[in-house]
Amino acid sequence: MDKKWHIESKLAQIGSMEEPVTGAINYPIYQATAFRHPRLGQSTGFDYSRTKSPTRTILEQAAAELESGDAGFACSSGMAALQTVFMMFSQGDHLIVSLDLYGGTYRLLERILAKFGVTASYVDTNELDQLESVRKPNTKAVFIETPTNPLMMVTDIELASNWAKQHGLLTIVDNTLLTPYFQRPLELGADIIVHSATKYLGGHNDVLAGIIVTKGEELSQEMAFLHNSLGAVLSPSDSYQLMRGMKTLALRMERHESNALAIAKYLQTHPQVSEVFYPALPDHPGYEIQNKQSSGNTGIFSFKVADARYVEPVLRHLKLIAFAESLGGVESLMTYPAVQTHADIPVEIREAIGVDDRLLRFSVGIEHVDDLIEDLRQALEAARVEIEG
């Protein structure tokens, strides 16, 4: 992969020049778990597949290149990637974490890492005084999601990572929602990237995977040690499936973004919708930072219906858009965060940040935008008729 290529070319060509024997355009799936040693003290570079496996290696090299990092690590899920990263920390360490956080990450920190004495404080990571107010002598890292899910709060990555550096802290960014096609946090000063590759990178709602990308020799070696020692690695066939999806990432992200923007604008003018949360809209508080640090917008946004009673019939009347968890696939999915993805977050925290019973999250797919708007229009209308008669 030539570093000078545009990201579209790098994506389309993942693995296409790596198989010298046959010239296969798609890198093959090597199922082997064991690799023959030529002689005592020699290795082909592959010994045992938990440590390193050929198909996974092609994916990991591509992930590192795409995120402008030094090393990539493919894991069996996004949560496996997050767990591997958090295992860097030791008993007594403290983390500063984005307030409106993916529910699974919150659960991992509060229900599992807390048992091992790793604690976290949750703040708006875009506010330096909030970061400062929770910093302790044992703070080790800042963990950022931007934009957050579901409320789409934006953090200035450069500002936060500069602050972290001044205090000797690592900056870790969950880049799931924008992908390296739209945002590359390592170029803005972050140290570690985590992805749920189940979402946009895979893109087809058919492979569960996670990615870690590190910058710098020391961090890369430490992560290689953890990845191998913990063993939550991605299988060869899932590695292939993920690369297959990533080849079309650029095209998909462009369509996700344009569809999401058109639909967000439509909902803003709809009388049964009271608020739309999407950083691509100029009235969003994160609009300028988003434009500064990213070349585009994610395909998910959230909105509040004017009356909580609309939620149930809207979800029931949608035809094209599926009522389902997850995001980032070609198919449009609608979620109800308060009872689904964010059910593990205590109700006080959830309501304080605005994840209430009127909030719906929409992962906009790549279908024709007119069909999606028509589906929303008819579902909202059917809900109105049911509630108001």
Ligand SMILES: *Cc1c(COP(=O)(O)O)cnc(C)c1O
């Ligand atoms: C889905 C998701 C995760 C968890 O990833 P899995 O692949 O489901 O394990 C982590 N972070 C974000 C932002 C996500 O959307």
